[in-house]
Amino acid sequence: MRIVVALGGNALLRRGQRPDAEVQEDNVRRAVAALAPLADQHELVLTHGNGPQVGVLAMQSASDPHLSTPYPFDVLGAQTQGMIGYWLLQAMQNRLPGRHVAAIINQTLVGAADPAFDDPTKFVGEVYDRDEADRLAAERGWTVRADGSGWRRVVGSPHPLRVVETPLIRLLLESGAVVVCAGGGGVPVVRGDDGELRGVEAVVDKDLTSAVLAEALDADALLVLTDVSAVMRDFGTEREAPIARETPSGLRSLTFPSGSMGPKVEAACRFVELTGGVAAIGALEDVAEMLAGRAGTVVTPTGRYDGVR
Ligand SMILES: Nc1ncnc2c1ncn2[C@@H]1O[C@H](COP(=O)(O)OP(=O)(O)O)[C@@H](O)[C@H]1O
Numbered sequence: 001m002r003i004v005v006a007l008g009g010n011a012l013l014r015r016g017q018r019p020d021a022e023v024q025e026d027n028v029r030r031a032v033a034a035l036a037p038l039a040d041q042h043e044l045v046l047t048h049g050n051g052p053q054v055g056v057l058a059m060q061s062a063s064d065p066h067l068s069t070p071y072p073f074d075v076l077g078a079q080t081q082g083m084i085g086y087w088l089l090q091a092m093q094n095r096l097p098g099r100h101v102a103a104i105i106n107q108t109l110v111g112a113a114d115p116a117f118d119d120p121t122k123f124v125g126e127v128y129d130r131d132e133a134d135r136l137a138a139e140r141g142w143t144v145r146a147d148g149s150g151w152r153r154v155v156g157s158p159h160p161l162r163v164v165e166t167p168l169i170r171l172l173l174e175s176g177a178v179v180v181c182a183g184g185g186g187v188p189v190v191r192g193d194d195g196e197l198r199g200v201e202a203v204v205d206k207d208l209t210s211a212v213l214a215e216a217l218d219a220d221a222l223l224v225l226t227d228v229s230a231v232m233r234d235f236g237t238e239r240e241a242p243i244a245r246e247t248p249s250g251l252r253s254l255t256f257p258s259g260s261m262g263p264k265v266e267a268a269c270r271f272v273e274l275t276g277g278v279a280a281i282g283a284l285e286d287v288a289e290m291l292a293g294r295a296g297t298v299v300t301p302t303g304r305y306d307g308v309r
């Protein structure tokens with residue numbers, strides 16, 4: 001099978017953890033331990049988030065007295081692909097000796113006129129209390145929004161149209177390599193009237209990019225891994241209950257928050273609607289069970305799934 005796995009930001013940095021390299025490398029090793037058996041049996045493309053990390057780099061860049069202008073978000077996105085890609089590459093190589101692993105910098109084409117540029121929704125960086133967030137917003141010109149009980153910076157997140165390096169990713173997969181790509185949803189780029197690509201100030205949603213990529217690669221499955229065991233009905237209420245199987249239209253009839261579960265559900269539904277394949281959303285440690293149909297929320301055209309044997 002050809003499988004695209006989207007690794008949630010929570011797998012790299014759990015809420016409340018300091019973003020030290022050591023902490024993240026440890027989390028990456030744990031994530032790769034769960035994913036290596038899958039890579040052993042299937043063609044695997046691994047994508048990952050970068051929300052917390054790109055926020056840290058933006059903060060550093062904005063505080064550097066040697067810079068006349070902070071690095072823009074396309075450049076920071078590429079930096080996070082290098083850093084997280086390196087951690088994943090090394091951990092995967094250590095787990096799968098003899099197997100080629102590639103971690104690539106890649107770009108995601110977005111629309112220059114996407115209204116998302118003017119309506120920031122993508123959370124980046126740390127969680128602050130309201131006063132601190134308001135102070136930083138006034139001081140640095142940030143837009144901030146509530147994320148659960150805390151407040152975070154938000155940046156524009158245009159819709160991913162195409163992963164520019166899709167043919168290269170396909171070649172690498174067909175050569176037997178495990179491919180780490182589309183980190184942070186890919187570096188957002190637009191194509192100018194001169195036909196040339198240029199970066200834009202945004203952070204793309206990695207779950208939506210993963211769905212676009214999985215469809216373009218003719219993947220059989222899209223697995224969206226995060227820190228909850230399944231998509232819940234009535235999340236956060238007394239009636240909360242996991243959804244084991246659903247159709248895209250069944251999931252679309254429910255409402256999910258735009259900054260967290262919303263893009264994951266949208267990514268899963270889009271992939272299933274476009275390909276007729278299987279998508280699943282669930283916890284990193286359950287990844288093998290999700291594919292077997294024994295864990296997570298599994299989305300298929302019919303809402304039925306017997307699992308991969
Ligand atoms: N209906 C829901 N079912 C399950 N989790 C939900 C739901 N609505 C919101 N969430 C939240 O979505 C979070 C996962 O999204 P997010 O934090 O963006 O993940 P990641 O960073 O791993 O990609 C969960 O930790 C949970 O708090």
Ligand SMILES: NC(=O)OP(=O)(O)O
Nearest residue numbers: 009049050051184206
């Ligand atoms: N770029 C992105 O979607 O990152 P997170 O998954 O960390 O929010």
